[in-house]
Amino acid sequence: MKTKILIILGILLFTLLIACKTQTPTEPTCNTKDCFITKANNCENVNIDVTEDFGTVNYASKDCVFTKTLISTNGTEETKKLLESKTLSCKYEQSKFDQRWVNSIIFGIEYCEGELKDRIVDMLAFL
Amino acid sequence: MKKVTVQLFIILIICSVLTAIISIPDVHAWSWDSYEGTTTWDVVVTVDEKECEGGVRSERNTLTITHKKSTAQLTDMGHGPVTGTFFSNILTIPGRTIRDGSGTSVLGGASVTFTPDCLSFYTKYPWRYKDSRLDCSGTTMYQGKRKDAKECPDAFVVESHSPEPLPLPQVMRTAAEIKNLPATEQKAEYEKILDKNPRDFQANYALAHILKDEKDYPGYVQRIDKALENKNYAEKLRKARQDEVKKRLGLTIDPTTVTVPIIFAAKGDLDKIVQPMIYDFNVLKTPDTRSLYQKWTEYLSNKLREPVTN
Numbered sequence: 001m002k003t004k005i006l007i008i009l010g011i012l013l014f015t016l017l018i019a020c021k022t023q024t025p026t027e028p029t030c031n032t033k034d035c036f037i038t039k040a041n042n043c044e045n046v047n048i049d050v051t052e053d054f055g056t057v058n059y060a061s062k063d064c065v066f067t068k069t070l071i072s073t074n075g076t077e078e079t080k081k082l083l084e085s086k087t088l089s090c091k092y093e094q095s096k097f098d099q100r101w102v103n104s105i106i107f108g109i110e111y112c113e114g115e116l117k118d119r120i121v122d123m124l125a126f127l
Numbered sequence: 128m129k130k131v132t133v134q135l136f137i138i139l140i141i142c143s144v145l146t147a148i149i150s151i152p153d154v155h156a157w158s159w160d161s162y163e164g165t166t167t168w169d170v171v172v173t174v175d176e177k178e179c180e181g182g183v184r185s186e187r188n189t190l191t192i193t194h195k196k197s198t199a200q201l202t203d204m205g206h207g208p209v210t211g212t213f214f215s216n217i218l219t220i221p222g223r224t225i226r227d228g229s230g231t232s233v234l235g236g237a238s239v240t241f242t243p244d245c246l247s248f249y250t251k252y253p254w255r256y257k258d259s260r261l262d263c264s265g266t267t268m269y270q271g272k273r274k275d276a277k278e279c280p281d282a283f284v285v286e287s288h289s290p291e292p293l294p295l296p297q298v299m300r301t302a303a304e305i306k307n308l309p310a311t312e313q314k315a316e317y318e319k320i321l322d323k324n325p326r327d328f329q330a331n332y333a334l335a336h337i338l339k340d341e342k343d344y345p346g347y348v349q350r351i352d353k354a355l356e357n358k359n360y361a362e363k364l365r366k367a368r369q370d371e372v373k374k375r376l377g378l379t380i381d382p383t384t385v386t387v388p389i390i391f392a393a394k395g396d397l398d399k400i401v402q403p404m405i406y407d408f409n410v411l412k413t414p415d416t417r418s419l420y421q422k423w424t425e426y427l428s429n430k431l432r433e434p435v436t437n
Contacts, residue, residue, distance in 0.1 A: 052392070053388065053391075053392055054388035054389045054391065054392045055388065055389070070389075073388060073389060074388050075382075075386055075387045075388060075389070076380055076382075076386050076387070078377070078378055078379065078380065079378070079382055079386070079387045082376055082378075083389060104392075104396045105389060105392045105393045105396055106393050106396050106397070106423065106427070107396060107400070107403070107404075107405075109427070110405055110406050110426070110427060110431070110432070111432065120389065120393065120427075121424065121427045121428050122372045122375075122376060123382055123387060123389060123390045123393065124390070124393060124420065124423060124424040124427065125365065125368045125369050125372050125424050126369060126372075126381060126382045126383060126387075126390055127384075127390060127393065127394055127397075127417075127420035127421075127423075127424070
């Protein structure tokens with residue numbers, strides 16, 4: 001009887017722990033850009049990988065700093081090398097997240113810094 | 128009789144007034160080609176010998192100029208005294224070949240521009256040095272400040288009135304000369320050029336960057352827009368920027384919208400948007416999309432605002 005109670009208590013504790021872990025994640029995850037924008041706008045820590053037309057991008061926000069990382073892209077080997085793994089960061093104030101940072105390549109990046117921004121500006125010369 | 132006397136009196140008064148008007152002295156702008164006398168100048172001579180196994184060195188000298196109206200004799204500044212010719216406020220010194228150490232130097236002709244306040248002058252001329260071992264070229268720059276006075280001799284030249292005064296030719300400096308002037312003087316020079324030709328690419332472009340440094344961003348945008356209206360130069364600027372990027376990044380192939388998808392995406396951004404905003408400026412779309420792309424490149428490569436900080 002005592003063993004049964006202990007097993008039941010153990011199962012309850014395990015379930016409770018799983019439930020707690022699910023309800024209070026250390027870094028909220030999103031599956032959509034809209035979700036990401038909402039959380040980033042509240043300065044919540046969040047990140048998401050998105051497959052765009054030009055490649056795969058990681059969008060992350062932490063403490064009101066947005067970071068965009070180009071994980072992979074298509075193109076020639078030399079331009080891939082120049083662009084992949086490069087990041088740009090943009091500071092913002094709560095409720096003032098610029099949605100253009102995740103919806104376009106160039107709009108809004110004038111207020112950002114980073115190697116990815118520099119390379120994008122370089123590439124614009126070839127438009 | 129009385130009527131005739133009154134008429135004569137009126138005619139006499141009119142004649143007196145006209146004579147007085149004609150004899151009123153007129154004030155003309157100063158120019159050195161009308162002066163006779165001596166002036167002394169504190170001169171900084173900067174010699175660029177980088178291509179001749181040397182560096183860039185500067186030294187300070189005192190120069191005396193003996194003015195005989197359009198002719199001016201300059202004392203020895205290292206290569207013997209020289210004689211030049213003034214036209215308005217520009218002194219032209221012809222090129223010459225001189226013995227120079229174990230070789231010879233061919234000195235290019237110099238146009239020395241004197242400021243209208245008579246207090247400074249500037250010139251830069253090229254030279255080529257040759258001996259048994261070296262064959263190289265460089266430049267020498269002279270920047271002079273007046274030592275003997277703080278104004279033009281006889282500050283204003285008083286001349287008798289001439290019915291049709293001849294306009295003085297406008298003094299135009301070369302781009303290289305302007306670049307070496309302080310920013311305020313550069314602005315004045317570029318504005319002078321733009322008064323004559325509002326579409327001058329180099330003046331608009333250079334003025335834009337001076338305004339940017341002064342944080343006059345609307346002024347910068349306006350001048351860039353004006354500069355890029357000049358299609359020939361805009362295209363040259365685009366090519367030069369592409370060459371610079373390729374060299375800096377070590378690219379062997381020109382990136383295109385086909386080979387680099389991120390460029391295609393950027394193009395899509397600009398083509399789709401109706402009112403492209405950058406740094407709070409509405410970059411107006413025109414049928415000429417190339418101009419829009421170029422403006423965007425130009426604005427983005429220049430920091431017109433500080434990043435937002437918390």
